[in-house]
Amino acid sequence: MTEKTTAYTPWQTxxxxxxxxxxxxxxxxxxMTARALVLAAAAQGHGSLVRPxxxxxxxxxxxxxxxxxxxxxxxxxxxxxxxPEALTGPADVDCGLAGTVMRFVPPLAALATGxxxxxxxxxARKRPMxxxxxxxxxxxxxxxxxxxxxxxxxxxxxxxxxxxxxVVDASKTSQLVSGLxxxxxxxxxxxxxxxxxxxxxxxxxxxxxxxxxxxxxxxxDDSRPNIWEIEPxxxxxxxxxxxxxxxxxxxxxxxALVTGGEVTVxxxxxxxxxxxxxxRGLLTQMGGTCVLDERGLTVTGxxxxxxxxxxxxxxxxxxxxxxxxxxxxxxxxxxxxxxxxRGHETxxxxxxxxxxxxxxxxxxETEDGLRIAPRRLRAATFGTYADHRMAQAGAILGLVTDGxxxxxxxxxxxxxxxxxxMWTRMLEDGS
Numbered sequence: 001m002t003e004k005t006t007a008y009t010p011w012q013t014x015x016x017x018x019x020x021x022x023x024x025x026x027x028x029x030x031x032m033t034a035r036a037l038v039l040a041a042a043a044q045g046h047g048s049l050v051r052p053x054x055x056x057x058x059x060x061x062x063x064x065x066x067x068x069x070x071x072x073x074x075x076x077x078x079x080x081x082x083x084p085e086a087l088t089g090p091a092d093v094d095c096g097l098a099g100t101v102m103r104f105v106p107p108l109a110a111l112a113t114g115x116x117x118x119x120x121x122x123x124a125r126k127r128p129m130x131x132x133x134x135x136x137x138x139x140x141x142x143x144x145x146x147x148x149x150x151x152x153x154x155x156x157x158x159x160x161x162x163x164x165x166x167v168v169d170a171s172k173t174s175q176l177v178s179g180l181x182x183x184x185x186x187x188x189x190x191x192x193x194x195x196x197x198x199x200x201x202x203x204x205x206x207x208x209x210x211x212x213x214x215x216x217x218x219x220x221d222d223s224r225p226n227i228w229e230i231e232p233x234x235x236x237x238x239x240x241x242x243x244x245x246x247x248x249x250x251x252x253x254x255x256a257l258v259t260g261g262e263v264t265v266x267x268x269x270x271x272x273x274x275x276x277x278x279x280r281g282l283l284t285q286m287g288g289t290c291v292l293d294e295r296g297l298t299v300t301g302x303x304x305x306x307x308x309x310x311x312x313x314x315x316x317x318x319x320x321x322x323x324x325x326x327x328x329x330x331x332x333x334x335x336x337x338x339x340x341x342r343g344h345e346t347x348x349x350x351x352x353x354x355x356x357x358x359x360x361x362x363x364x365e366t367e368d369g370l371r372i373a374p375r376r377l378r379a380a381t382f383g384t385y386a387d388h389r390m391a392q393a394g395a396i397l398g399l400v401t402d403g404x405x406x407x408x409x410x411x412x413x414x415x416x417x418x419x420x421x422m423w424t425r426m427l428e429d430g431s
Contacts, residue, residue, distance in 0.1 A: 010381075011409035011420055013398025014427055019261035019303070020399075022429040023295075024252045024422065026265060028053040028242035029274060030415045034100035035209060036240035037061050038108060038182045039216045040082035041070045045237030049080040052242050056414045057098040064105045067091040068112055084237065089114025089157065097121045097345050097386060097414065102151065103132055103175040107183035110141040112157035119152035123386060126150070128172050128343045135168050135180060139187070163187025163232065169197035172340050177228065178209040184230035185218045195226040201313050201340045208273035212240075243269050246276025248415055250321035251392040252426060253279060253299040257288045258328050258399050260303030263426070268297035275315040282310065282318070286325055305329040307374070313337030316344075319370075320393035323352050326372040327361040327397060339368040345414075346385035355382050355390065359397060359404065379403025388414040395423055 033052040038061075040047030052058060054077060062072045062080070068091050071083030089112050095102040102120060109116035119125075130149035137143055140162050145153035163184065170176040177193065177200060184191035200206065210220050210228070216238060219231035249265045256263040269277075270292065280290045283299055287306040291298045307329040312319050316338045326333035341348040353365040359380045362373030382394035384406055391412045398404035412419035 008408040009410040011406045013395050013404045013406060014424060015402060016255070016259045016261075016399045016427055018259065020255040020259045020427060021262050022252075022426040023264045023266060024249070024426055025267065026244040026248055027051075027055070027416065029245040030055065030057055030100070031205060031208060031274065032212070032240070032242050033058045034061050034104060035178070035182065035212050036242065037065060037072070037082065038104050039212060039235060040237060040240070041065045041072075041084055042108060042183060042186055043084055043216060043235040043237040045084070047082040047084075047237040048239045049082070050239060050241050051078050052080050053245060053415065055417050056096060057100060060094055060096045060098050060101050061105070064093040064095075064101055067093055068109060068116060082237070087112035087157070089116045091116045093118045095120030095124055095151065097124050099127065099173065099175050099344070102127065102129065103173070103179040104182055106132060106136060106155055107161075107179050109155040110136055110139070110157050110161045111159065111183065111186050112155070113159040115154050115156050117152065117154045121386065123346060124151050129153070131168055131170065131172065131176050132179060135166055135176070138166055139163065161187045163189040163191045165192045165194070167194045167196055170195045170200045171198035172343055174200050174202040174205045177206050181209055181213060181220070181228055181230060185213070185233055185235055187232060190232040191228075191230045193228045193230075199313070200226070201337075202275065202316055203314050204273055204275040211273050243267070243272060243274060245415065246272065246274045246279065247317050249276060249297070250279055250318055251396050251423075253283060253288075253297070254321055254325055254396045255399055255426065256299040257283060257286060257301035257305050257325060258303070258396065260301050262298060262300045264296050264298040266296040268292060275317065278315045279318065282308070282322060285310070286329070307331030307333040309334045309336075311337040312369070316341050317389060319348060320352060320389040321396060323356065323370060323372060324393040324396040327356050327359070327374055327377065328400065329372075329374050332371065332373045334369065334371050336366075336369040345387040346390070348387065348389070351383065351385045351387065351390055352393070355394070358382070359401065377401045381405045381407050384408045384411050386411045388412045388416070388419075391419070
């Protein structure tokens with residue numbers, strides 16, 4: 001694959017004229033859509049996804065599966081159809097900047113016959129892949145990575161993976177565990193996966209993986225801490241009902257807090273494994289009132305945001321939005337447990353420290369998080385680092401700060417096809 005170039009789209013973030021009062025409907029969960037696609041591709045029998053997320057990451061996942069021979073029909077926006085077929089190469093997989101593609105697809109590609117090559121955006125080549133490539137090598141998979149332990153690399157599949165017992169260190173990303181588990185039912189001996197090392201971050205994402213695997217008929221034993229045992233056996237094709245993406249609700253609900261408004265996100269599930277459900281507790285701690293009823297989740301703010309001391313290890317994707325709220329709070333905040341987000345779409349801790357400082361906030365990067373001291377904010381260009389969560393953080397600041405310009409808003413298409421349009425409509429509806 002050739003080196004990609006990036007076209008940047010600067011965006012003047014709109015300031016709210018008053019309290020934001022709006023109802024927002026979000027597209028489907030990226031995490032659920034990605035897992036459902038992989039499980040459907042590995043199943044026996046046709047599957048479907050109802051109300052999936054149609055955005056860059058999930059389109060890349062669908063394209064990756066198509067490249068390996070799976071029938072994935074995304075012609076209907078709210079109903080994707082998946083027809084499993086024998087996995088074959090040669091094929092080229094574009095990971096973009098999607099951790100789900102670069103970590104969920106290679107274990108499945110190891111089951112293919114023929115070479116499957118992986119590459120992605122320039123920053124994707126910096127994301128940690130050594131643990132996954134070592135895990136697959138330990139399972140007997142032939143991999144050509146030129147000694148880089150990173151993208152680009154090629155999986156040379158033989159049509160089968162023996163499986164068995166495997167020890168990994170998943171302390172950098174829970175996607176390592178999820179990626180291996182999603183394909184493990186197809187391994188000849190299944191998989192007994194053991195994590196050894198510092199705690200695995202984002203545990204709710206692993207819980208989501210296991211729940212969805214069981215729904216597809218997989219036999220999963222997770223009764224022992226840091227050990228997951230998957231029996232070999234077929235998965236069933238089924239219809240997957242995709243929930244709204246709760247993590248993408250963060251900037252919209254934050255608008256209620258910082259403007260003293262009221263925002264409802266429709267369709268919020270009463271029971272979910274999505275980490276974004278933690279927003280209910282976090283936003284309450286920060287001064288909001290959260291009500292979950294038949295309409296969805298409604299957050300009401302007073303215009304005053306409280307500082308917090310929070311461990312975000314299980315919900316690290318919320319860190320940029322919460323950090324933006326902390327920059328607008330009435331007292332200093334400490335965010336902990338997120339050292340691993342240095343290996344996300346960008347080094348999110350360094351990026352947040354730099355950009356919050358640029359708009360006038362006092363920020364100290366710690367070993368595993370940030371200390372944030374609110375100050376009067378000023379106009380600035382807010383760097384997004386090709387990271388959709390960074391862009392969302394800048395948009396939150398721009399609600400109450402004149403002159404905040406995102407250097408690139410196009411990166412938000414990673415998980416929301418039209419974030420600027422949704423954001424503007426929210427303000428037009430009720431500010």
